[in-house]
Amino acid sequence: MSTVALPSGRRIAWQRRRRALSAAWRDFRHDRAGMAGLVMLSLFVAMALAAPLLADEAGLRAVNATANEPWATPSEFSPLGTDSIGRSVWTQLVWGSRISLLVGLAATLIAILTGTVVGIAAGFYGHHIGGVLMRVTEWFLVIPFLPLAIALAAVLGPSIGNIILVIGITSWPSTARLVRSQVLTLKERLYVDRSRALGATDAHLMGRHILPNVSGLILANTTLTVPVAILSETVLAFLGLGDPTNPSWGKMLEEAFQQGALTEQAWWYYLPPGICIVLVVMAFVLIGHALEEILDPRLRERRAS
Amino acid sequence: MSARFVTTKVLGSLATLAFVVVFNFFLFRVIATDPVANLFRGRNLTQEQRDTLIAEFGLGGSMLDQFWAYLKQTLSLNFGRSYITNEPVMSEIAEKAPATIALVGVSAVLSAVIGIAIGIVAAWRRRTKTDYAATMLTMTTYSMPDFWLGMLLLSVFGVSLGWFPIGGLEDPSSDATGIAHLGDQARHMFLPALTLTVAYLGEYALVMRSALLDTMREDYLVLARAKGLRDVVVRNRHAVPNALLPVITLAAINFGLVLSGAIAVEAIFSWPGLGFASYEAIHGPDLPMLQGLFLVFSASVILFNLFADFLYAALDPRVRDQ
Numbered sequence: 001m002s003t004v005a006l007p008s009g010r011r012i013a014w015q016r017r018r019r020a021l022s023a024a025w026r027d028f029r030h031d032r033a034g035m036a037g038l039v040m041l042s043l044f045v046a047m048a049l050a051a052p053l054l055a056d057e058a059g060l061r062a063v064n065a066t067a068n069e070p071w072a073t074p075s076e077f078s079p080l081g082t083d084s085i086g087r088s089v090w091t092q093l094v095w096g097s098r099i100s101l102l103v104g105l106a107a108t109l110i111a112i113l114t115g116t117v118v119g120i121a122a123g124f125y126g127h128h129i130g131g132v133l134m135r136v137t138e139w140f141l142v143i144p145f146l147p148l149a150i151a152l153a154a155v156l157g158p159s160i161g162n163i164i165l166v167i168g169i170t171s172w173p174s175t176a177r178l179v180r181s182q183v184l185t186l187k188e189r190l191y192v193d194r195s196r197a198l199g200a201t202d203a204h205l206m207g208r209h210i211l212p213n214v215s216g217l218i219l220a221n222t223t224l225t226v227p228v229a230i231l232s233e234t235v236l237a238f239l240g241l242g243d244p245t246n247p248s249w250g251k252m253l254e255e256a257f258q259q260g261a262l263t264e265q266a267w268w269y270y271l272p273p274g275i276c277i278v279l280v281v282m283a284f285v286l287i288g289h290a291l292e293e294i295l296d297p298r299l300r301e302r303r304a305s
Numbered sequence: 306m307s308a309r310f311v312t313t314k315v316l317g318s319l320a321t322l323a324f325v326v327v328f329n330f331f332l333f334r335v336i337a338t339d340p341v342a343n344l345f346r347g348r349n350l351t352q353e354q355r356d357t358l359i360a361e362f363g364l365g366g367s368m369l370d371q372f373w374a375y376l377k378q379t380l381s382l383n384f385g386r387s388y389i390t391n392e393p394v395m396s397e398i399a400e401k402a403p404a405t406i407a408l409v410g411v412s413a414v415l416s417a418v419i420g421i422a423i424g425i426v427a428a429w430r431r432r433t434k435t436d437y438a439a440t441m442l443t444m445t446t447y448s449m450p451d452f453w454l455g456m457l458l459l460s461v462f463g464v465s466l467g468w469f470p471i472g473g474l475e476d477p478s479s480d481a482t483g484i485a486h487l488g489d490q491a492r493h494m495f496l497p498a499l500t501l502t503v504a505y506l507g508e509y510a511l512v513m514r515s516a517l518l519d520t521m522r523e524d525y526l527v528l529a530r531a532k533g534l535r536d537v538v539v540r541n542r543h544a545v546p547n548a549l550l551p552v553i554t555l556a557a558i559n560f561g562l563v564l565s566g567a568i569a570v571e572a573i574f575s576w577p578g579l580g581f582a583s584y585e586a587i588h589g590p591d592l593p594m595l596q597g598l599f600l601v602f603s604a605s606v607i608l609f610n611l612f613a614d615f616l617y618a619a620l621d622p623r624v625r626d627q
Contacts, residue, residue, distance in 0.1 A: 053541075139324045142610060145584070146565035147602035151332055154587060154595050227448070235569050236452045240587050253453060257573070262460045270460075274453040281448035 016205035017212075027294045044276070049096040060247065076266050077231035082270040084259040092134025092252050093272050099248035100277070103164055104230035111229070112170025112222050115175025120206055120214070122176065123183025134180065140173040149232065153241040160243040167232045175221050177193075182214050216295035223288035225283040234277055249273035310618060315526035318611040325603045330375050333596050355524075389589050394597035398579065402601075404474060405567055405578030408494060412501035413563045417556055419502065420509025421549070427483035427510065427538055428517035439514070443507035452569035458496050459573060469496050497574040504570075505563050512555050516548040523547075546553035548623055557613030561606040 007015075028034050031249060047054065058064050068086030072078060080089035122133035149170050158164040186192065192209050199206075237250030238257070248256070256262075256270040325343070366374075378384070384394035427439035446454075463471040470476065475490050521544060529543045571580030579598060586594040 003357060114556075139321055139451040142321050142561075142607055143325060143328075143603050144565050144606045146568055147599045150568070150583060150587060151329075151595055151599040154590055154592065155332055213519055231448075231450055235452065238450070238452055239572070239584060240571055250450070253450070253456070255454065262456060262464055265460070265464065267460070270453075274450065274456070277450055277453070278445065278448045285444065285448065 009027075024291075024294050031290040031293070033286045037286030037290070040279055041287065044097055044101065044280050044283070047094060048101050051094045051098055055088065055094040057091075057092040059088050060142065061096055062087065071264055071266050080272055081266070083255065083261070084264075089252075089269055090250050092247060093249070093276065096249045096252055096273060098167040098245055099160065099246045100230055100233060100280070103160065103167065103248065104226045104280075105234060106164045107167035107171065107229040107233070108222060108225045110164065111171035111225055112175055112218060112244040114168070115172035115221075116179055116211075116214075116218055118172065119179025120183055120210055124187055124206055124210065126200070128182075132155040133176075135226055137158065137176045137180075139172045140170070141177070145170050145232070146235065147238060150239065150241065153236055158241050158243055160246050163233060163236060163241070163243060165241060166236070171225060171229060174227065175218070178217065178221055179214055182217055183210055186210055186213050186300070220288055220291040220295050223291055225286055227284040227288075230281055230284075232278065236305040240248055249277050258272075313613075314614050315434065315610060318607050320606060321607050325607070326376070326379055326602065329600055330372055331621060332599075333592060334371060334375065346412025375508055379600070384600070385593035387586075387591050387594045388592050389594070390583065394593050397582065397594065398597055398601055401521060401577060401579050401582050403578075404576060405564075405571070405580060408497055408501070408571070408576060408578060409496070409560075409563050409567050412498045412505070412567075413503040413560055415498065416504075416506040416559070416563070417509055417552075420506035421513045423506065423510040424552075425517060425540070425545060428514040431518065443510045446503055446505075446507040449504065450569075451500060451566040452573050455497065455500040455570045455573040458500055461564045462496060469493075470548075472573075474518075474577050480546055493574075494576075497562060497570050497576050500570050500573075501566055504566055505559055508555060508559060508562075509552060513548065513552050516551045517544060520544050520548040550617070551621065553613060553617050560609045560613075564602060564606065 019220075035165060051057075055059070062085050068078070068088070070082060070084050070086045072082040072086070073161050074081045075145070078088040078090055080093060082088055083092075118133055118137060122130040124130075149166050156166065187205075187210065192205060195205060195209060198209045231246060233242070234250035234253065237248050239253045240254060242248060242251040242254065244251075250273075252273040253270060256273075258265070259269075261269040382395050386392060387394050387397050392395060402405050421444070423439050427436045430436055453582055459471060462468045470493050472493075474493055475486070476493075479486075481489055526539060526543055529539045534543075566582050567576075567578065568580035570576070570582035571578050575581060579601070582594065585591070586598065
C-alpha cells in the first residue's frame, strides 16, 4: 500500500510564514521612505563593522595622541580634525558607532523581551494577574524616564552593561501596553477556543497562537524602540553616566562640551556625532513607520483610502 | 465630574506616588551597595559621628526598621544633606525649583502652542509642500538629542554671533533692578527656552495633525461647509476644538519629557535649576541629592498627569459621565 506524503502541519505553517514575509518585503520595497531608512542604516552598520579597517583603535587613547596638534581643523592628516588632546575625531566617530548601535540594539532587546512577556501574560490572564501586571506597567509609564534612568545608572555605576540594563528596564512599558491590547482581542478568536477545547495548554496557546499573531506588531515596535534607546544612551552619556572606556557618540558630545569645543568653535568635534545620531535615529524611525503601515492592517486601510 | 471619578483618579495617583517612594527605597538602600558609605562618602567621620548619622537617617537595624525610618523621613520631606554643599537636600531643591519651573513652564506652553499651530496648518493643507515641510521639521526635531540642539544654538547665537549670553540666570556684574533685571533674565532664558520649545513641538504637531485629519472626515464638517461657512470658521470653530482633545493627554506626557529634557539643556546653558543640580549631583556623585531630585521629578509628573486627567474630563463629557 502506498501512501502519499502529506506535508506536515509545521511545514505548512513555515511555508505560510515565508510567503507572508516575502509579501511584506515586496510592500516594503515599494515604500520609498522605508527603503531610504534601510540604506542609511546599512551604511552605519557597515561603518560599525568595518571600524578596524577605517581607523586604528589605539588612536582613542590619549597617550597615543599627545604628539598630534590639539584642536587641529579637518585636514588630510585627520579627516575630521582633532580634539583638545590631539585625538582624531574620525577615529572616535568610527568606534563610537559600535557602542551607540550596540547599546541601542541590546537595550531594545531587553525592553522588547520584557514588554512582550508582560504584555502577553497581562492580556492572556485577565483579572488578577493581568490587573497587577498592568498596574506595574502604568507605574513605570508615569515615572519620568530620565530621572529614573539617572537614579538607576548612578546607583549601578557607569559600565556599558549597566547602561544597557538601565535603558532596557526603563523602556519596556509602552511595548507591554501595546502587546496587551492586541492580545486581548486575539484571545477571543475562535481558533484559540478551538485549540483550547482540543486540550491545548496555556503555554501552547500563547506560544503557537498568540505570539505569532503579535510578532508583526512587535517587529514594528522594535524598530521604533531602537531610536529611543539610542537617544537615551546619548543623553545618559552626555550627563556623565556613560562607560568611560567605551566612548559612544553621546560620550563624544560630552567630551566636546567638557573640553570647551563650543567656545573653541571646534565644530568638527560636536557636529559629526550629532549628525550621525540624527541620521541613525531617522533611519530607524523611517523603517519603523514603513513596517507599521505594512504590518498593521488598520493603518494599511487608511493608506489605501 | 462625579465624586467617584475624582476619588478614583486621586487614589490612583497616590498609589503611583507610593510606588515611587517604595521604589526609591529599593534603589538607594537595597540595590546600592553600602548605603551608609554612599550617604557619607567624602567626609572624614569619627566612628561616633558615623553612629549618630546612621541613627539620624535610620540606616541601622533590619531592612524593615530601615524602611520604616525611611518612610518617616520621606513624609517629613527630609532627604538628608547634599554632600556637595552640605545643605539639606530639600532646601537646595526649593531654592533651585523656581528657575526650572520658569524655564519648563515657558517652554512647555510655547512648544504646545507652536506645535499645535503647525499641526493644524499641516493637516488643513495635507499633501502640499507645507505639509511635507512640517513633517520634515517634526521628524528632524524628533531625531535630535535636545541638548545637541542646545549646543548648536549656543555656538551660533551665543558664541559666534554673540546675540545672547552663553549661560547662567543673569549677568552677575549688572546691578539692574526691576524691569531691566527681568529683561536680563529673559535674555538669559531665551536660548534654553528656544531649545526646549523646538525639541518638543514636533510631537504636538504630529498628534494634532493626525487628530485633525480624523476630524476632517466627520459629517458635521460637511454640514458646516454646506451652510456656507467660511473656511477659517469651519476650521477654527468646528474642526479644531474637537481635534484638540487627544492633544491634551499628550500635554501631560510631554510635561514629563520637557522636564527631563531640561536636565541636559540646563547643563548646557548653566541654567541654575533642578536640571543643572542633577548634572552636578551626577558628577559628585551626590546620592542624597539624586534621590531627592528623583522623588521631586516623579511627584511633579504624577501631579501633572492627575491635572491632565481632570482637564480631559472637564472638556470631554464622555469621560466625565463614565
